[in-house]
Amino acid sequence: MKNCLKTLRAERNWSQAFLGEKLDVSRQTINAIEAGRYDPSLPLAFKIARLFEMKIETIFDDAA
Amino acid sequence: MSQKQARRRYISIFIPSMAIYFSGTLGISLAAKYQSLPSIALYGLAIIPILALIAWMWAQWRYINELDEFLRMIEIKAVLVGVAGVMAIAAGWGIAEMLTDAPNLPVIWIVVIFSVLYGLAQMVITRREGADH
Numbered sequence: 001m002k003n004c005l006k007t008l009r010a011e012r013n014w015s016q017a018f019l020g021e022k023l024d025v026s027r028q029t030i031n032a033i034e035a036g037r038y039d040p041s042l043p044l045a046f047k048i049a050r051l052f053e054m055k056i057e058t059i060f061d062d063a064a
Numbered sequence: 065m066s067q068k069q070a071r072r073r074y075i076s077i078f079i080p081s082m083a084i085y086f087s088g089t090l091g092i093s094l095a096a097k098y099q100s101l102p103s104i105a106l107y108g109l110a111i112i113p114i115l116a117l118i119a120w121m122w123a124q125w126r127y128i129n130e131l132d133e134f135l136r137m138i139e140i141k142a143v144l145v146g147v148a149g150v151m152a153i154a155a156g157w158g159i160a161e162m163l164t165d166a167p168n169l170p171v172i173w174i175v176v177i178f179s180v181l182y183g184l185a186q187m188v189i190t191r192r193e194g195a196d197h
Binding site: 024025026028029031032033035037038040041044 | 067131132133134135137193194195196
């Protein structure tokens with residue numbers, strides 16, 4: 001699934017490790033989500049959306 | 065709890081439990097070989113490696129629960145590969161023993177085979193999923 005997590009993170013000048021800390025997941029998990037290798041669970045997707053104050057579908061695009 | 069803390073907690077149980085398992089197994093084997101203990105004592109001592117194995121499995125269970133969802137997925141896949149490998153080897157060798165003159169494979173090797181397969185699978189899956197960078 002495509003997503004704009006990398007862009008959102010870069011806009012805030014956050015490292016993958018920092019974002020991982022905020023979401024209580026590892027840096028590897030952030031890396032895998034950003035690269036599109038791993039689709040997060042619904043609870044984690046909600047957590048990400050809440051953190052960036054956006055809707056899930058704004059961050060994640062399941063059309064691709 | 066961070067992933068690093070979870071890993072440290074796991075290693076702190078895994079290494080001593082494996083040391084107890086292997087030294088206990090070796091000690092009991094030597095005691096049996098040289099008949100230095102009565103057989104009832106050997107049966108009693110055989111509990112030591114079993115307890116060490118249970119401690120390892122408990123630490124593994126706790127570690128998998130403490131990981132985040134992506135790393136947990138990798139661990140579970142690796143454990144499944146280990147279990148599937150052990151079952152395939154045990155069943156295959158068992159059939160070979162039953163139908164041919166294949167030498168007897170002591171059941172004690174199951175732990176070693178599982179550990180090797182699990183470790184290899186963990187390395188391969190971690191690389192494949194890109195969790196190593």
